[in-house]
Amino acid sequence: MSVTPEPPSSSAVGRGPIPVSGAWREGDPLGSRKLAHVVVDRPFHLEGGGVLRQVTVAYETWGRLNEDASNAVLVCHALTGDSHVAGRPDEVPSTGWWQGMFGPGRALDPQRSFIVCANVLGGCQGTTGPASVDPATGRPYGSSFPVVTIRDMVRTQALLADHLGIARWNAVVGGSMGGMQALEWAVMFPHRLSSMVIAATTAAASAQQIAWSMVGRRAILMDPNFAGGDYYDRPAGSGPHAGLAVARQIAQIHYRSEEVFAERFARKLVDPLDGSGSFRLDQRFDVEGYLDYQGEKLVRRFDANSYLRLNKAMDLHDLGRGRGGVEAAVRRIVVPSLVMSIRSDMNYPPYQQYRLRDLLRDAGTRVGFYEIDSPDGHDAFLTETSQISPLVAGFLDGANDLRSIL
């Protein structure tokens, strides 16, 4: 069910030496991205107390904005996503991460909608983040890049909406960290969207989610090549790759599920026994080869400083902060919503979405709910587009008559 066919688990990513950071850097080709300079030479105050002197948002669009600007859909990406919802690599380091949602008749149909996706604040694919040049110093922010929150990301997306002339999104859509952004949109700007679609997300990060984030961060911080976060001047091959790869590998285990791992890898070996049949400490099972591949793949297209900040933003995600709690925050939401769970998701377990569904219903909004039956774990929001796309398409068609999907 994978959108992107996965390679043999034992293959190497292998495209030459790994740059110190997988971030897009000024001067790199933009590919299909556009840049919006949404904050120029004035302070952008972050929720956590930091200040950015300028903010650029890298985004992509598909389709055409209609006459009354009523057909715009904002797609919000997850932790290691970027603006490239759909399309070939073309100078953007990954194929479209939600390709299966995309196309005529599907949930994201550029013939009907004007689809927008922006790289998040603190990210590394063109939007201002730790690898960007700090105008105060002329050098990459690195360790000095401040903590950002989901709310900060949403405020930059609102500035992008202004820039594009979109007063109100027809829908804001996202899974995982993307769902956090969609939730914040509905709370912060209740009249700037007409509907919300969220999958595999939560009203507030749980202790276990924070714990998983933490161990990934610790792996990065421990990597001697992390150099306190100021590694951008180091030669290719000497970035914090080992730490970022371990962080990704930790995450990859709980993005998937026990049953997928058992079926796909079982106890096969990727490194064969040598002639003597001896066991070696570094002899890998197939699942280890797969995780190595996933680690290297991320390292080539992501930035360790961004990973730290975006993980922290997810840990800090709490819809109720400063609003009298989650229930009170949800009562600010006025739009209809579609909430999706994944049966096998151990990272964002279904009870978290049940709670959101119930709070939204208690708040008097119309809610569609669906639990995706998939063994793919958290990643099912990416892989099960054949289930998700019709649900979302149906919801967007009938956002005023939710009974069709209830």
Add this chain to the structure above:
Amino acid sequence: MSVTPEPPSSSAVGRGPIPVSGAWREGDPLGSRKLAHVVVDRPFHLEGGGVLRQVTVAYETWGRLNEDASNAVLVCHALTGDSHVAGRPDEVPSTGWWQGMFGPGRALDPQRSFIVCANVLGGCQGTTGPASVDPATGRPYGSSFPVVTIRDMVRTQALLADHLGIARWNAVVGGSMGGMQALEWAVMFPHRLSSMVIAATTAAASAQQIAWSMVGRRAILMDPNFAGGDYYDRPAGSGPHAGLAVARQIAQIHYRSEEVFAERFARKLVDPLDGSGSFRLDQRFDVEGYLDYQGEKLVRRFDANSYLRLNKAMDLHDLGRGRGGVEAAVRRIVVPSLVMSIRSDMNYPPYQQYRLRDLLRDAGTRVGFYEIDSPDGHDAFLTETSQISPLVAGFLDGANDLRSIL
């Protein structure tokens, strides 16, 4: 339900500089341990092809062996356990890890049984392991210590049984990695035990279990203080503590459960906001303080090289290896057994013990089965002794009439 009361999650372990290794080293006080030199100046061939010239087993005993040596119970410890099933620290670095199972009327009753627990081969609390002196060089094995398997551990325990004059254990008991040893005992030496008690264990490590092991190992290998495994000569404070701590923290998350973490930590902060209310990247939630505490606690009593080897031994655990598969291996088992699952165990999920129960029944042996109702996750085999002890005591009393617990 914790056996050992846990400290406030924010407290530091704090007992001075951390030695490079938490291993027992020659010359350190033995405490309540005894040493058995079970292999002296002859090769001990390991399953994985390595050879050890001598093997010492550190063990503890409680109670008295009766006249016909029929009351001996072997307790097998888990990954980071040691011989200290019960008792105060007394020069052994931890309080008894299964204290709640121990005492008059309980499962492990020294007034009735002669209870034995040995530190496993490759461990670090007195039995030959990577921190031991290699007689060939006069220096610690370190990186040269070979891969050991669960079967190798069991063979050293069999040599210890010979040393103690025990032809047949009344029971071999263990949870997690201890359960792997008990299973191997029953397959390798079917007539040297009268019964088997296993909890939260598996017939063969699953791909997900291997994946979790792997990321912990990677964290250790990445620590610059690991120095390729030859760190024993380094000054105190400069051992591979960060790597071992991260490995422990990764494990600790899936040893417990989402519900325990949510209830205990929720979203409390351990590091307060500063006066300005700013968010910092290094500001910890309560669960992060708890994991830091757990990491440091392990680092003070364990050895990174042992952690690598014992994790690998667990990954290599496959009851069916070289025996025509798991079913065929289980058919070698002739003794009655008690199999226990834990409802909330995400590390060794109940389906793994259901399978063992079913295979044992199919093999024609008598099997008692019980699923522990606990939110404590995998660690419930340590914490839920108030449930487990009566079950095991009843089983040992009536091993010939299992209907009492079926």
